[in-house]
Amino acid sequence: MLGAKIPPRLITRRNPFSKTPTRLNPPNPNQSPPLFENLLHLLKQCASTKQLKQIHTQMLINSVDKPNFLLPRIIDLKDFTYASLLFSHIPEPNDYAFNVMIRGLTTTWQKYQLTIEFYYQMKSLYLMPNNFTYPFVFIACANLLELNHGRAAHSSVFKTGLEKDGHVSHSLITMYARCGELGFARNVFDEISERDLVSWNSMISGYCKMGCAGDAVRLFCEMRTDGFEPDERTLVTVLGACGDLGDLSLGKWVEGFVIENKLEMNTYVGSALIGMYGKCGDLSSARRVFDSMKKKDRITWNAMISGYAQNGMSDEAMVLFDGMKEAGVNPDKITLVGVLSACASIGALELGKWIDTYATERGLQHDIYVGTALIDMYAKCGSLATALRVFEDMPQKNEVSWNAMISALAFHGRAHEAISLFKRMTEGCASVRPNDITFVGLLSACVHAGLVNKGRQLFNLMSSSFGLVPKIEHYSCMVDLLSRAGLVHEAWDFIQKMPEKPDQVVLGALLGACRKCKNVDVSEQVLQLLLELEPANSGNYVISSKIYANLEMWDDSARMRMLMRQRGVSKTPGCSWIGNEDQLHEFHSGEGSTEILDVIKLLYEDLKIEGYIPNINSV
Template sequence: MDVPLPLVPAKILTAPTTITQFPDYPKTLILEQCKTIKDLNQIHAHLIKTRLIHNPRVAENLLESAAILIPNLPMDYPISIFEKLEEPNSACYNLMIRAFTLKQSPNEAILLFNEMCGRSVRPDEFTFPCILKACSRLHALMEGEQIHALIMKYGLGSKGFGSNGFVLNALIGMYASCGEVEVARHLFDGMSERSVGTWNSIFSGYIRSGCWEEVVGFFREMLEMEVGFDEVTLVCVLTACGRLNEIELGEWIHEYVVAKGLKGNPTLVTSLVGMYAKCGRVDTARRLFDEMPRRDVVAWTTMISGYSQANRHREALELFHEMQKTNIVPNEVTMVSILSSCAVLGALETGKWVHSYVMKKRMKLTVTLGTSLMDLYLKCGSVGNAIEVFRKMPSKNVFSWTVLIQGLANNGQGKRAIQFFNSMVEKKITPNNVTFTGVLCACSHAGLVDEGRGFFVSMTREFGIEPEIEQYGCMVDILGRAGLIEEAYQFINNMPIQPNAVIWRTLLASCRVHKKVEIAEESLKNVVKLEPMHSGDYILLSDIYASVGRLEDALRLRNQMKERVIKETPGCSVIEMNGIIHEFFSEDNIHPDLVEVYNATENMMEKIKLAGYVPNTTGARLDAEEDDKESSMSHHSEKLAIAFGLIRTSPGTTIRITKNLRVCMDCHNATKIISNVFNREIVVRDRNRFHHFKDGSCSCNDYW
């Protein structure tokens, strides 16, 4: 006989915890035993039921629990409590102002302070530090000065707020964070007694204002006066040491940390990691990082940023992959650092993963994060994705617009870049020098000479921006690329500022394209005076000599390089495959798949020869035989990387290459034919710009 089984509910409900005995004076219960939203709801209900909610002290305790003590509780809850208070006192206002500031809503804190004053609730000594901190967060100098006036009004007499250390510390911090460091220092100097907290207030203010030299000088003064300091002080000073490359002082602090047994402080050790990384001692930073028993997101991000800032981008990505194996959740700063490394390496797939992670975690698309995503896509030649991110950004600043304009220019979409510039101006966003560099680059790459002249003039006439060396360089490039070599030469000679090596190098590169030997020789003379050891300059003139048949002069110049021990920078091309970065060098002999790659390259070159490719050996070694020249040209780094991409990706997949040097004429011609023969889109980012090869043509229209 079958015995029926008892019914089991799908979900077993546990009875809510109840407060068996509610004390007459519930302060301890509310502030110490109330740990969760559930507890808060139960206590709140009981207070309403018993009408204890109308007791100001009890209401204040409940408000403190809701606004400050219980983590991750939205401000809606404490606001609902606060709004039902008949006559909230200064303590209640203080709690709400503090909560808004802590929860990154300083605007609301200031509005509430204004309401407090409007309702004639007198601020007390605890109000001012909270509201001044909100002003510091917003860099709200005008509001801070008004609050300072109130402090003076209420602080008459020796026992007033004006002599309160906490209030003065907050004032010092407010003025320093708003850039008024002299006012902050004046307040500091006028204090008869200074605690460590006072010193830290001005240190923190200097840090927020970027006054790195003042921080270091102030700390040295502190040591001479034998004033005590704490770990907060050291964190500030280490930050300044990193910015100023003050490695000796940083090492002294490191020795102090070890001697005083402070290596257990993760914030302090993380600051040491950051200091060493910024001072170029990345390996020392990594050793410290590896020794840390516990590493939070700030520690991981600091080390990743250190690699990124030191141009060790592959190691930054490798460390990020290690971080993913832990339970540490990356933050916005982590994402920005990784996107920066992805952008430099052209690691589009890893960058796309970061983008999908940002969306999955519903991270706010801030100006910084959104601009970093745009920069990644633009530096990987993915213009459509960059514009999509730009349009989805809730707010944009001049830097966001500038990155887009510059990126479009570099990707051969000069006219589109100018359209976005015009939209930017229409939206009343004032361009800066860097914006005009982007616009002028757009004119240069698109051959828009007259437009370029117009923008250059409008900088001063319409926007009051005096051109700097970068904008003068763009004008030389615009004229030179268009073949107006003599005009470009005269433009340089008439410049009101001294031309640098980049200006003359730009003209020299244009001379190579248009085979202007005499001006090229003059350009090299001027470059060598400024940067005598740059190999690319000699190679440019050597190539010009070779292109006009002056082989003896070309050989002479190459021999000069050898005599002066000027080493030629080897060509290096990078391709990302399944999240792994592969590097190829010209005539590579170290890649692990070398045999396979060379076989694929020979096969590729044979096929494009059948399609009409004729090797251009002008840029090959002058002392080599013709067959050797052709072989050398076929083993340029971008050709090896493209061949690798052809055999390791499925048909139709876009191949993306990043190269450290300018693409040579032969590789440019070869890649156009490769794109047609193998039916592939190939995106090559060289030192100057992007080349989008498709169906046998390039986005630059052979104008680069």
């Protein structure tokens, strides 16, 4: 809890440069002597702390005691130590001096805790906070998530009749939204009698930052119905909401609005458009916007690289990363996370190692998000020991870091280690709580190790101990776990008891198990549901055909192949990558490369020598 006292170095005291303490107010320059006017003119022109100190010296020499004019300039020059020293020498600071310091602490130095302490000190001196005080106090509370202090200040706003002030209302909306109190934020918004664009933007932004993209879009539509046209801030916020919702049509409308109104496609709006198209899976439109931008900053490059990485276009992400470096734009942690994700997708270990070195040289290796991306990359590229080393070296870990390491252990079949790490997470880290992704990793570990009873226990633990509602991914893991154990009928019963309809992931897991168990009865029921969900997925037809073939039901097997051809469904060729020194080679099944065929023949001869007998039951 924050105290109400200012640190000792900032406590006001009698000014040693003045014999008689006076209550200071901003003087009127029109009534000032020529010397002060000259010094004031110089003060407005000064561009460095050194120049300002020279002017301050002249003011002291000539007994011009006007600290309230010095203080704003010091804050503009961002010298916290000098501003603190000057403020501490004001014998009786007035509300103007406090407001200037509170503004500087909040906007210039982001020392939010001191902002609140100055606010309480101001009140303890019987000075009246006003509409120049409260907005910065609420912003400080928002950044500190100090809801109690925010509510106390809100109460004072009512007592002073400032609740109708626009700046106060806007900052109140921000404070309540950041603290997770969207209901209170909306109440403040609804009570504004004359809303302006800033009011709308504050509430829309509040919804977006709290993950309520649907509410943000609905409020945006209300705003336009009320006759307000969006500005740059509105457009960027709404584009973020469109990306979260996958609302491509509204996102395209925003781009059309920018073009029709001849608004500048600056890096701020352009990057938001690229990000929206990337999240909606429209990478061609994202690249079109990217290529059309005359100026591209780091945020622009990051948006495009992340878009590629998120949509599985890893090669394009890495090519663009090279282009970013060639353009002289230095990568930051967001860039590294995007490229590491691409490396993880295709097993580009060498590039991943280069990024690890690059991050270490710039002190980014201990960043939570970079560290987590490194864990994921090393694990998916087969270097589990290195992933563990990165995890243990991280000074701070959040739930994403723990989840990444648990999933990595599960991916490598180290189920018992994954479960042990989960115990460390829940017993030794009070600030970190498991979430639904944690249990996906744990259940996946149980699947790989065949730990049926442990899987059941963890599935039940989700709701009983952590209040989590199982999602489709958890049901999919349980069905896979039961299926691999040969409990196909139990898995089918499990699906039928699900609180929501199974998706293709769950059904696909069970269909694969039916193939292994040669269970036709359940497979036919599963296939019927699968063909309704995804009639163009070749895998469903192929697996069903193989199930029949395993049981020598050749007519039924041929019928599935025929049905596949009649519906125009073609099989997607398999693809794999092999890293060779500094190059990554991509191979597709069915390729007729002479070199590849020659190598395959050699491998086949070696297999025969070793006595390998292929399983042709499914052929």
